[in-house]
Amino acid sequence: MADPLLPGPLWLAGCGNMAGAMLARWIEEGIDPAHVSVIRPSGRPIGEGVRVTTDYPEDEVPAIVLLGMKPYQLDVVADALAPILDEETILVSILAGVELASLRMRFPVPRTIIRAMPNLPVRLGKGVIGLFSDSDDLAARNLTTGLMAPLGHAEWFDDETLFNLVTTLAGSGPALVYRFIDALAEGGAKLGFPKDRALHLALATVEGAAILARSANTDPSELARQVTSPGGTTEAGLKVLDSDGALSDLVVRTLEASRRRSLEIAAEARRKE
The missing domain is CATH 3.40.50.720 (NAD(P)-binding Rossmann-like Domain)
Incomplete structure (x- = not known):
């Protein structure tokens, strides 16, 4: 520039x-x-x-x-x-x-x-x-x-x-993604991976998945379906995330908490000292 x-x-x-x-x-x-x-x-x-x-x-x-x-x-x-x-x-x-x-x-x-x-x-x-x-x-x-x-x-x-x-979606979003990467790596470590290798694999996985999701001519839910074989390992894991809308509900509650704080900051700023 x-x-x-x-x-x-x-x-x-x-x-x-x-x-x-x-x-x-x-x-x-x-x-x-x-x-x-x-x-x-x-x-x-x-x-x-x-x-x-x-x-x-x-x-x-x-x-x-x-x-x-x-x-x-x-x-x-x-x-x-x-x-x-x-x-x-x-x-x-x-x-x-x-x-x-x-x-x-x-x-x-x-x-x-x-x-x-x-x-x-x-x-x-x-x-x-x-x-x-x-x-x-x-x-x-x-x-x-x-x-x-x-x-x-x-x-x-x-x-x-x-x-x-x-602010809620894009501003706070990277922190939520970083938390997911941490959780993915921690899960791998608990299954037996060395912590550094689990983190390396988690980072590479999220990077590749994000690049594919951005470039693919389809939505992420369809990409998830393409990865998931009936009766396979991915399906078993997704059943946990999808049970009673667990992941979706958690993300919505997380974003709503961020939005509430944004509204509080706005109200505080209206009151000039």
Whole structure:
């Protein structure tokens, strides 16, 4: 990705795991680190050439700001950052659950505010990034789309309620997959595999299955049927997962818990301190 996609300085207000993964991918794809400033209280370095400060730079006005801190830090960040931004600054928030109205309440000047919900595979360019904005600035939206493209599959949503579900499904999804990989490896170890070999086989199995599911011209349930021979070993295992809808019910309850927490964060953010 070439720097012409950046119309000016890029600031990251906070740089946790997700924002750090996005930044690392952007730099790999060609953004000049000299055009990036990371503002974080710790002042810990990010990478070669990236300016890291504990306060907001006074020598420039950012073209794009990524809110990459934790949602509970929103008010502290907004108090210091909001007065710096101008109308043309594109504000991108990856704060789970924090609605656009809550952002506009704290950042009244920028014309374009965009909510983005990435997941951790953005680090490899294999992420999912949901996007939502009430801005009709087509240039700003296109610029943001271009910025997100190297991170993986970027998709715009017209409905904020639907966008919020991206947090639940795609944002939390990798952690659920990692838990399944752990469980698959642990199950193999309990059956007698050495732990390291069980994990290696589990990882390779999930990787291959995901690639096939993505490329196949059929749905996952049909792929599962193709793997399952009547009276065979796979059928015996699936009977356990499918008994009384055990797996489906567990996943739905897991996603619902994630969604409830997103709604709680949204409610907390509406109450400006």
